[in-house]
Structures are given as C-alpha cells and as structure tokens.
Amino acid sequence: MASLVKVLASIGAATAIAAVSLAAAIVPGASSGVTATPAPRPPIAQSRIPFPRKRKLEMRRYAIRHYGLDRYRLIRPRVIVEHYTGNDSYGSAYETFARDVPDVELHELPGVCAHFLIDRSGVIHQLVSLRLMCRHTVGLNWTAIGIEHVGASDGDVISNRRQLESSLHLTRWLQARFGIETRNVIGHSESLRSPYHHERVRALAHQTHADFSHATMNRYRRWLASGRARIASERAAAELDQPPPAKRRVRLGRSVRGRPIEALELGDPRSRRKVLVFGCIHGDETAGIALGRAVEARAAPSGVDLWVVNALNPDGVASRTRQNARGVDLNRTFPRRWRRFGHRGDQQYPGPRPLSEPETRIARDLILRLRPRITIWFHQPVALVDRSGGDVRLERRFAKLSGLPLRHITPYPGTATRWQNHRLAGTTAFVVELPRGRPSAAHLQRYRKALLALAEPG
Secondary structure, X not given: OHHHHHHHHHHOHHXXXXXXXXXXXXXXXXXXXXXXXXXXXXXXEEOOOOOOHHHHHHHHHHHHHHHOOOOOEOOOOOEEEEEEOOEOOHHXXXXXXXXXXXXXXXXXXXXXOOOEEEOOOXXXXXXXXXXXXXXXXXXXXXXXXXXXXXXXXXXXXXXOHHHHHHHHHHHHHHHHHHOOOHXXXXXXXXXXXXXXXXXXXXXXXXXXXXXXXXXXXXXXXXXXXXXXXXXXXXXXXXXXXXXXXXXXXXXXXXXXXXXXXXXXXXXXXXXXXXXXEEOOOOOOOOHHHHHHHHHHOOOOOOOOEXXXXXXXXXXXXXXXXXXXXXXXXXXXXXXXXXXXXXXXXXXXXXXXOOOOOHHHHHHHHHHHHHOOOEEEEEEOOEEEEXXXXXXXHHHHHHHHHHOOOEEXXXXXXXXXXXXXXXXXXXXXXXXXXXXXXOOOHHHHXXXXXXXXXXXXXX
16 A cells, blocks of 8 residues: 555645545455444534634645645545543643644644543533544544543543543444544554555654553454443443553654654553653763663552653664754753754754754653653763752752752753743653763662652652
C-alpha cells in the first residue's frame, strides 16, 4: 500500500488521499464490513461549541494546507480517534475547544476541538456537527471523528464504568452509522499507524500524542467487537483490580532526523501521582541517560506513575552536540519568556519561534497530558540542584538525598522548567546539573535512590 501511495503522490494530494482510502480497503485480510455489532443511538446532549462561518473558512484553509482538500466538510469518515483531556474538568475542556484561538505550535487557526466530549458521569456531549472537520488528530482530521473523554489517563477512563459504557455505546453507534471497521477505531497514540494518515506539513508528519495506548486500545477494540458494553466495563473494572503492568514503553514521536523518542512508564498507571524524568535534552550532556537506565532497572515505588524519557534529543546525542539536528538549543524554545537571539548553530540558538522543533513539541504534549506532580530535567556539568521556581522543599530534599548543593542559576529565556512551573500551577519542575563526565556506579546509585525517594507519596 505504501508503494501505491508513493506512485500516486505526484498526481496531487487529494488524489493521494483517495488512493490511501482505496488501498486501505483492499489490503490483504481487510473486510468491507463493520466488525462490531450495530448499536442504537445513545442519549446525546447537544452542547455545541461556536462554529460560525469564520471558523469553517479557517478549517477549509487548514485542510488545503495539510491535506490538499479544498473543503471544511467531513465526508464519509473512515476513522474514530479516542482521546482523553489530561484533566478532570469538563468545563475546562469545553472552554478550550470553544475558544477559536491559534494553536501554540504553528499559531494556526482554527482552534483545536473534538466532535464529542464524554464527561466523568458518562454524559455524551456533542460539540461539533459530524458534517464538519474538526482539529483533533494531526494527519487524520480529514477523515476522522474525534471523541474526547474527561480524564487524566487511560486508566481514569476505562475504570469509570459509566464513562466507559457511554464511550463504547457512542463508538459502536458511529461505526454502524458510517460503516467504520473496528480496527479503524484507534487511540491518538496510534495515529501514525493508520492507513488513512496523511500530512503534507513535513514538521508534523511524525507527530502524535500518548493518550490511549496501543495496549489499552486492543482491549477497547475487543470490547467493541463483543457487542456487550456493560460486560466490557465489568471486565475492565475486574482487570484494573489486578496488579498493573510493571513496565510499558511508549513511542512519543520522532526527532528531526526521524529517530524515535520513547518513554518508559513504570509503576501504577492508575495513580494520580505522576512523576516525569528527562535524562537528556542537550546531546552533549548524557549522564542523565545512564541514570534513567538505572531507574528503569528498578521497580517504581508503589502508588506512583513514573515516566522516564532518556533522550529527548537523540540527534544531538548521536552527533555529540548540544543542539538538535537543526542547530537549535531545545531548552531555549519553550513558550515562556522566549525571545529571538543569535543564529542557527549558536550554542543557545532558540530557533525561529517558540516550539519550532518536534522534540520540544513532543515534550510539551507529554507534560500537558500527564500534568506530572514532579518533573526532573537532568543536565551537566555544574554539579548542583537548581532552584528552578517550583516547590523549593522538593528541590532541597533532592539536594540533600543526592549530595548535590542547592543553588540558584539565573533563568534563561524559553527554558522547559520556566514554562512548566508557570503553565502548571501546583506542580514542580526543576533542573539537576550532574557533575562532568560519566557518573560512577556509586553516584548513579545515590542519584537513583534520591529520585525514587522523591517520587514516593507522602
């Protein structure tokens, strides 16, 4: 199928999209029918967000740029994408979708939205007409219906019986209405695997999000196919009472040169206590990678959902340079006090605009999805814990446990911690500068114990 799309790419983007649709329908083992049992229409509250002519024209311009399609209408959708909001507030999610403001990545209109939003009580809210395209999944908006669930994680949603039953009921009704196969009901994290994925903007061609993992969606698709939503929710609750998986590797996206950027999730995915660790953002400061691997080799503390991203800048690590493959210092590109200075390739060049780099956008997306209670960014070689603007008690505790002094580094524009502490009130992100060179086994053990002790509840 990939070769077919490449052959037809030269005859225009709209034709290529049609070719993708045709190829997806004729791949070996494909079925033209719907694999889930049809369902009646569920109760749906009409909670429409404003979608006037202005927003429709913005959607049309977006479709022209990203898909080569001169329209804003959603015609014969082939995919359903399941999302979760990353928080527990229906009102906050509704306001985010209702405000038609430029996104922070491309400063592009229309604003993000979803066709449906299912709240924690299981009420299905329709936000946007199914006749309209809606911005919810890069590469798939041209042919996908978006369903958002209010919740902070996969486990939040599938452990909520009312919400899960409503989700399955709505999804199965949409499948029956539009003839969408169960294998084309996907989580946002699976968007790059879809045969319908098409994105003309190169910087976004490999972008995805972490919500609704492949493992979760495999279970969800089995429940859809069973045709019995209530039994599925009971099975979900029973499964969630079992010990959660000890480790789960998540593909977050790709670097400028296409290298994978991954996270390892350790511990209990149901826990609301999220802790996030970035081992390396500057490619010539790699001691944190060794520390991340040492953390991965041990079990996470109970009651914690611990995420480890060893190398956010794999291109820089490969070339042993501070910057990424486009000569940008990733820790100067976050949208807090960002400013333009220097030139491409300079040690601290901040890029042409905030969040200009795919690696930074991957970090931003993960942080906003997890909303971690604690985030630690490892650097080198100053050998200290920086007072980065979060909860100084946590910074002081890590300094004491690690044996590194607590100091204050003059803040630079566009840093990850500066943005994160401003954006996520009540959470703490701070920098740990490890000593120069490769850490000894004894130092690794001490830093690892300090990290895990800080992650523990209480």
